[in-house]
Amino acid sequence: MTTVPAVDTREFRRVFGHFCTGVTIVTTADEDGPAGFACQAFTPLSLDPPLVLFCPQSTSDTWRRIQRVGLFCVNVLAEGHHELSRAFGTRRADKFAGVEWTPAPGGVPILHGALTWASCSVEAVHPGGDHSIVVGRVQALGSCGVDGPLLFFKGRYRTAGPVSPSVSPEVVDTLLAWPRHTDWI
Numbered sequence: 001m002t003t004v005p006a007v008d009t010r011e012f013r014r015v016f017g018h019f020c021t022g023v024t025i026v027t028t029a030d031e032d033g034p035a036g037f038a039c040q041a042f043t044p045l046s047l048d049p050p051l052v053l054f055c056p057q058s059t060s061d062t063w064r065r066i067q068r069v070g071l072f073c074v075n076v077l078a079e080g081h082h083e084l085s086r087a088f089g090t091r092r093a094d095k096f097a098g099v100e101w102t103p104a105p106g107g108v109p110i111l112h113g114a115l116t117w118a119s120c121s122v123e124a125v126h127p128g129g130d131h132s133i134v135v136g137r138v139q140a141l142g143s144c145g146v147d148g149p150l151l152f153f154k155g156r157y158r159t160a161g162p163v164s165p166s167v168s169p170e171v172v173d174t175l176l177a178w179p180r181h182t183d184w185i
Helices: 009-016 061-069 082-088 171-177
Strands: 024-030 033-039 042-046 051-054 071-076 101-103 109-111 116-128 131-141 150-153 156-159
Touching: 024 061, 024 082, 024 109, 033 061, 033 082, 033 109, 051 116, 061 071, 061 116, 061 131, 071 109, 109 116
Parallel strands: none
Antiparallel strands: 024 033, 024 071, 042 051, 051 131, 071 116, 101 109, 116 131, 150 156
């Protein structure tokens, strides 16, 4: 039997820091008020049914509250939301102090100025090491802002460079708009 060497967690973080991600804040609300955390481990999962996926730390207080309520909102951050992301990336008591928000149809917080949002219900939860893998069913979607997204790459916040209107769409953009989207997957 071959023994697989242990992977150093710092090296794991360094290597996958080279994978650029968007930044979201996942929110919920219960009898104790609003709660949320910054989350890079988020992705749309399925068109039919409309599902998303995010991965909170299993020990997260906000995750426990989401589990109890069964509802959450994914707020996609726009460029310029560095400080908002930093505030929600900490364990401080009131992350919502000074943060404007309105309730989504299920009552979960939509952060003002978010690039867009999706209000969801918890569909399934799977173990994922020191994290949980949460699948959510989208219940409502927000409109899309005009700003660029807030990105995270190599341990730093970044923004997307502007794209010239004269540049032709990428092949994948054309395929995503193709009426028979199953042709390209």
